[in-house]
Amino acid sequence: MYNLTCDVAIIGGGPAGLSAAVAAKKESGGRVLVIERDESIGGILQQCIHPGFGLTYFKEELTGPEYAGRFADEAKELGVEFLLNSMVLDMDERAGTVTCVNREYGMTAITAKSIILAMGCRERTRANIMIPGSRPAGVYTAGSAQRLVNRQNEMVGKKVVILGSGDIGMIMARRMTLEGAKVLAVIELMDYLAGLTRNKVQCLDDFEIPLYLSHTITKIEGYQRVKGVYFAKVDENKKPIQETEQYIECDTILLSVGLIPENELTRKALIDISSITNGPKVNQYMQTSSENVFACGNVVHVNDLVDNVSTESIKAGKFAAQYAMNTLPKEEKAVENIAGENVRYLCPQSISVSPESEKVSLYFRVLHPDQNVKIIARDGDKVLASKKRIRVNPGEMEEITFNTGYISGSSVTVEVVKEGQES
Amino acid sequence: MKKEIICTVCPIGCHIAVEGEGDNIISMEGYGCKRGEQYAHAEFAHPVRILTTTVKTDSEKTPLIPVRSDKPVPKEKIMDCMAEIRKCLAKAPVGVYDILIEDVCDTGVNIVATGAVK
Ligand SMILES: Cc1cc2nc3c(=O)[nH]c(=O)nc-3n(C[C@H](O)[C@H](O)[C@H](O)COP(=O)(O)OP(=O)(O)OC[C@H]3O[C@@H](n4cnc5c(N)ncnc54)[C@H](O)[C@@H]3O)c2cc1C
Ligand code: SF4
Numbered sequence: 198m199y200n201l202t203c204d205v206a207i208i209g210g211g212p213a214g215l216s217a218a219v220a221a222k223k224e225s226g227g228r229v230l231v232i233e234r235d236e237s238i239g240g241i242l243q244q245c246i247h248p249g250f251g252l253t254y255f256k257e258e259l260t261g262p263e264y265a266g267r268f269a270d271e272a273k274e275l276g277v278e279f280l281l282n283s284m285v286l287d288m289d290e291r292a293g294t295v296t297c298v299n300r301e302y303g304m305t306a307i308t309a310k311s312i313i314l315a316m317g318c319r320e321r322t323r324a325n326i327m328i329p330g331s332r333p334a335g336v337y338t339a340g341s342a343q344r345l346v347n348r349q350n351e352m353v354g355k356k357v358v359i360l361g362s363g364d365i366g367m368i369m370a371r372r373m374t375l376e377g378a379k380v381l382a383v384i385e386l387m388d389y390l391a392g393l394t395r396n397k398v399q400c401l402d403d404f405e406i407p408l409y410l411s412h413t414i415t416k417i418e419g420y421q422r423v424k425g426v427y428f429a430k431v432d433e434n435k436k437p438i439q440e441t442e443q444y445i446e447c448d449t450i451l452l453s454v455g456l457i458p459e460n461e462l463t464r465k466a467l468i469d470i471s472s473i474t475n476g477p478k479v480n481q482y483m484q485t486s487s488e489n490v491f492a493c494g495n496v497v498h499v500n501d502l503v504d505n506v507s508t509e510s511i512k513a514g515k516f517a518a519q520y521a522m523n524t525l526p527k528e529e530k531a532v533e534n535i536a537g538e539n540v541r542y543l544c545p546q547s548i549s550v551s552p553e554s555e556k557v558s559l560y561f562r563v564l565h566p567d568q569n570v571k572i573i574a575r576d577g578d579k580v581l582a583s584k585k586r587i588r589v590n591p592g593e594m595e596e597i598t599f600n601t602g603y604i605s606g607s608s609v610t611v612e613v614v615k616e617g618q619e620s
Numbered sequence: 621m622k623k624e625i626i627c628t629v630c631p632i633g634c635h636i637a638v639e640g641e642g643d644n645i646i647s648m649e650g651y652g653c654k655r656g657e658q659y660a661h662a663e664f665a666h667p668v669r670i671l672t673t674t675v676k677t678d679s680e681k682t683p684l685i686p687v688r689s690d691k692p693v694p695k696e697k698i699m700d701c702m703a704e705i706r707k708c709l710a711k712a713p714v715g716v717y718d719i720l721i722e723d724v725c726d727t728g729v730n731i732v733a734t735g736a737v738k
């Protein structure tokens with residue numbers, strides 16, 4: 198077995214891993230190593246050739262490869278090391294050892310003072326959502342179609358129906374249209390858009406692609422290749438209404454029905470995982486239940502904006518480096534963050550309170566869309582922070598910030614209530 | 621002409637109703653702020669988009685290279701630009717921000733690489 202040692206080892210070389218690497222190197226100057234299974238760094242952004250990245254972080258509109266390139270260049274300049282073509286198979290978090298297979302060295306063991314998980318996420322597939330009908334060729338997840346079209350030069354079909362109004366599906370609707378395919382419908386089960394409004398305007402409306410909210414595919418037809426789909430409106434219990442069933446002839450179906458954090462390794466290491474985000478539970482330092490293991494990016498919770506991924510990953514990098522140097526603030530007590538009214542989950546899930554007061558930001562998604570609301574973070578009856586929002590939407594991440602010095606109890610609750618109705 | 625424009629400047633997504641002809645706007649309602657007003661004006665009179673796609677390369681290992689327009693392209697010219705870009709074959713090596721097509725379809729916009737081929 199080939200052996201390596203470093204201060205901070207990062208699993209995954211996507212935007213999360215790269216931002217964390219840059220921050221860890223800046224904080225400590227120690228040895229920082231990024232382990233990536235692909236032959237190149239950049240993660241999912243390498244296939245996201247569309248614009249829309251970096252609007253908050255760099256204040257300009259970049260494409261995925263450009264955004265990843267900026268962090269990759271900075272990481273290289275700072276002297277971050279990379280181990281490419283290396284699939285991590287195992288992690289012994291107590292010993293601080295990560296085991297991977299590298300194309301050149303074979304089995305390789307990396308021992309680090311702290312480890313950062315940045316493995317990203319994978320797409321939900323047909324098996325995860327159960328659509329009836331035959332199993333012909335021509336059914337792809339939107340992301341795998343994106344990889345084929347944008348990196349491998351393989352056109353996946355001519356007449357396309359997209360299930361799910363997630364961002365990747367809408368982006369692929371535009372991409373396929375630009376490449377000469379006809380996108381006949383985008384079908385969404387919920388009565389609201391899953392992705393960003395910006396993508397509906399620029400990817401669907403621009404090309405007059407119809408969006409069917411509160412609809413679902415009832416059956417896929419075709420023996421060897423997809424021939425068409427039946428779809429129908431759903432009632433308030435999300436059951437298809439038979440009389441509204443329609444048929445569309447098509448040769449391709451793209452599924453854009455959500456992402457799941459990639460947490461095989463985390464699970465094996467018995468690190469606490471949230472049943473809602475499917476990612477490891479973290480505190481504001483992005484530290485998991487194993488104190489030398491940190492996590493950031495889509496492996497923790499699915500982000501729609503890579504800018505948020507970078508912000509969160511910079512924290513993970515900085516604090517993992519502090520842990521390696523033994524300068525991470527000492528915990529006095531742990532405070533649990535509780536999702537209150539109209540809040541699906543909070544990330545971080547807990548706050549490590551130390552004698553020194555610091556600012557923490559809690560990120561969350563609402564359960565259902567609402568208007569003219571107030572976001573409130575409270576510790577019992579005491580309001581820690583509150584802010585007004587004209588519109589909230591499950592598709593867009595929200596945030597609230599306060600000082601840890603104000604917390605006196607053992608939990609913080611965040612709720613989203615109609616303005617004027619807060620107690 | 622009347623048009624409803626959804627503002628994409630911030631996540632609030634105001635629905636802005638605009639009436640007029642080109643730059644001559646008669647009425648505008650529903651914007652939540654100044655930035656939205658500017659956006660709706662531009663989107664009504666001269667809608668533009670950043671165009672991103674891929675260009676074929678002569679490299680076997682990297683058959684495609686991602687590209688973008690270095691400035692926004694008028695919306696109605698997008699399909700013409702795509703037809704032009706489809707004819708292009710990039711010869712390796714290509715560096716990030718190398719110009720692959722100059723002044724595509726007389727728009728004054730260049731198509732530049734956003735990735736690299738060795
Ligand atoms: C298809 C798609 C379109 C998107 N569009 C936009 C957009 O328009 N605008 C925007 O702001 N955001 C967008 N996003 C979101 C943004 O790209 C993601 O939030 C971001 O890429 C997440 O970064 P990450 O580093 O956590 O994950 P990833 O980019 O997925 O990187 C994870 C990396 O870890 C590696 N890895 C995983 N497991 C292992 C292992 N066991 N061993 C070694 N390496 C491993 C993977 O190979 C990969 O390189 C999009 C996301 C997707 C999936
Ligand atoms: S008009 Fe202003 S407030 Fe409304 S969506 Fe646009 S930027 Fe946001």
